[in-house]
Amino acid sequence: MIIVHEYSFRMVEHKWFNVLMRWMNSNYEWIGRKTIKNECMQIFESEKDQLKKSLREADSISLTTDLWTSNQNIQYMCLVAHYTDVNWILQCRVLNFVELDPPHTGLVIANAVFDCLLEWKIEDKIMSITLDNASNNDGAITNLKAKLLARKNTKFDPSYFHVRCAAHIVNLVVNDGLQPIETLISNLRNTMKYFKKSPTRIYKFVEVCNNYSVKDGKGLSLDVKTRWSSTYKMLESCIDYKEAFGNYVEVDQKYQWKPTPSEWKLFGKLKPILGQMAGATIVFSGTAYPDANVFYPYIVNVKIVLREAQKAGDPYLMSMADAMLDKFDKYWEKNNLMVIATILDPRFKMRYITWCFGEIYPPYRCMKELDDINAELEDLYMKYSKLVDNGKGSAQSSCSSRDTCTSLASVVPTRFQSFLQSNSTEVSKSQLLIYLEEANVSIDDKTFDLLNYWKVNSNAHRFPLLAAMAKSFLAVPASSVSSEPTFSTGGRILDDYRSSLKPATVQALVCASSWIRASQNDNNTPILVEQDEDDDVESVDFPNSIVGSN
Known part of the structure; x- marks a missing residue:
């Protein structure tokens, strides 16, 4: 309760809190703020161990990160992980909320992020990282990419690594x-x-509306x-x-x-x-x-x-649209990650991308962009095909130590194994063709569950390779907004009465709150939740009596 609701440790020393506890249980014994703090830190470590197990089972992890300054004038870096778990449920967890010493150069940010990855032992599972468009973040991406490439991990694809925050671009x-x-x-x-x-x-404004037949009430x-x-x-x-x-x-x-x-x-x-x-x-x-x-x-x-x-014909509107589109394309670099994710939705597939390119590009460029996407998609499938084959190869090598496997290997020529591998590549490629040629799922189907679709098809062995791709690409966030709730939590924890908390304690409370809250919603399918209109506008209502009479 104290962690999730960001209560002060001193709460357990309050007189009427203890009156309530003793009223509910006469055997309740008074505890102090230091004791409850130690118990909160124990919960943090326990929840961290549970999260490490979950991350160990994840095939691929996407990150978001951002910086925040507390009322202590301390800069914190928030690192959030997005991934699809073994049950095909999309998860979002705050991994770290660490103090970041100035200056906040790209190298400093990159080192801080990489240290966090090493701590969680997930440096070989990273798919992408989403950041805003600050210049120091570009330097951080360059340094991080170099560190990850140096590990020579075949799963890491640098072309999809950097995702610019779409909310910031807009x-x-x-x-x-x-x-x-x-x-x-x-x-x-x-x-x-x-x-x-x-x-x-x-009242006067409503009267003016009535006099000039302007409908009011809205x-x-x-x-x-x-x-x-x-x-x-x-x-x-x-x-x-x-x-x-x-x-x-x-x-x-x-x-x-x-x-x-x-x-x-x-x-x-x-x-x-x-x-x-x-x-x-x-x-x-x-x-x-x-x-x-x-x-x-x-x-x-x-x-x-x-x-x-x-194309509107208005000179001003045309020049403004040119400038806005140039800036949009400038920040939205040649990263087709979201396009691939859309193709992996059976309600869209390649047919939707073909229509979209026809709407936003002239004919000559539309054909070129479609050819590039098809080639990229084919290369991507080939890469995942090799990854799947390597996984099978490791299983086969462990089996070959047994007598039965050894005896079979001595009888069957090695050329046959090469033949099987070449055929398996053809089957993997045909998964793409079969998937794209099948009819689209209706967009009007409100019961459709995308992750469940891929879960069923991976278990049924129809599209195991495509399912592996979907598990990685569909978990990539388009914006870094997932850090914002964490900053709000940090602001409530570090209020004017708790500004002396050490950064390690702040991290424990912020992260544990995220883990406990998220663990209560593991069985809920993530849905698109729009902001409440009342959150960001202040209503200027008309008097009900006048509106009603009109």
Whole structure:
């Protein structure tokens, strides 16, 4: 309870806590904060041993990491692991929450991450790492990649290692799109604050709506500056009242933030673009971490609306779309990890990628991109085929020490074993062809469970090689947002009354909280959870009595 709810160790010394304990059990004996701290540290070590066993059974692990500064002015690095366990359940665990001494160069970050991997003994299981677009992170990727390549692990593929945080990319792109309407945003933000200070002004605004036949009842909202998606919600809630804002000046001489018609017109043009990006941001910043296949359709939708804006004929909109698309492509490097994950969803397969490329690329480039994806997919299957064959080979070598195996090996020519290996490669390749040629599963099937699909097909030996790929690719997160809840936990643990906690104690409490919470949800299939709209906007409601009478 103390670990999960971030209670103070001193809680067990509180007078009325002890009154409650003795009321429930007259034999309860008083314990001090040092005793309960030691017990919490024991739980941390116990949970850590359990997690090590789970990680040992994982075939592949993807990471996210980010930095956070506490109220002690201490910098912490959070390292989070994402993987599919032996039961085909997607897992997310905080591995480390360690103090990171400045300067936070790429080398320092890389060394800290690699030390954590060595501590957990998972350095040969790493598939990818997702970070934001800070320049020091690029240096960290270079150093980490070199360390992992030096281990000569055949499973490690450097081409899929670096995943840029999609939420951060969208945020950078949107900032360019919001700059031209910054005055409109500022005017509406000041208007919302002006209305909230006085109910009388809200009454006057509703009267203006009635006089000019503007439908009311929906209400307005005030954004949070640090979340651009809430700014979009504010703009969207206000656009239905643009005539009322213009006429409100007549009844309130103090009102001075009237948006101009040209600003409203510009927002109307930007609304489809910002709407798609807002939807993508909600998914990328969700409170649950779904399979990697769900992300690519949102990326495609963003590119489609930008491509349509390029063809709109409006010079300003075209130039803005060009700039936004250039920045989007700049940060979204040539990493087809999300494309592969989407192909491994039987609801999409290669047919969806073919359609997407046709929408976002001109014909000549579309064919080239499709050829590249097909070649990459083929190479990937060949690589996994060799990995599977090597696994079988190790099992065969252990069996050959027995008398029966030795006697068979002396009879059967070695050329036959080579023949079997060549045929097994053909079977592995045919798995890809069979899978892609089969009909797509209906997208409308709400009961479809992607991980269960691959679990069944791996056990049935239909697509064991494809299932091995799916287990790795579908666990890759598209954003580094999984570190954010950990920072919130750290902020609650290190409040103004507990700022003297040592970094080792903070790590134990933060990590143990993650492990205990996650272990209670192991049987729940990860789902896409959108943010609650009330979390990032402040409602400016109309009076119910007036709305009802109207």
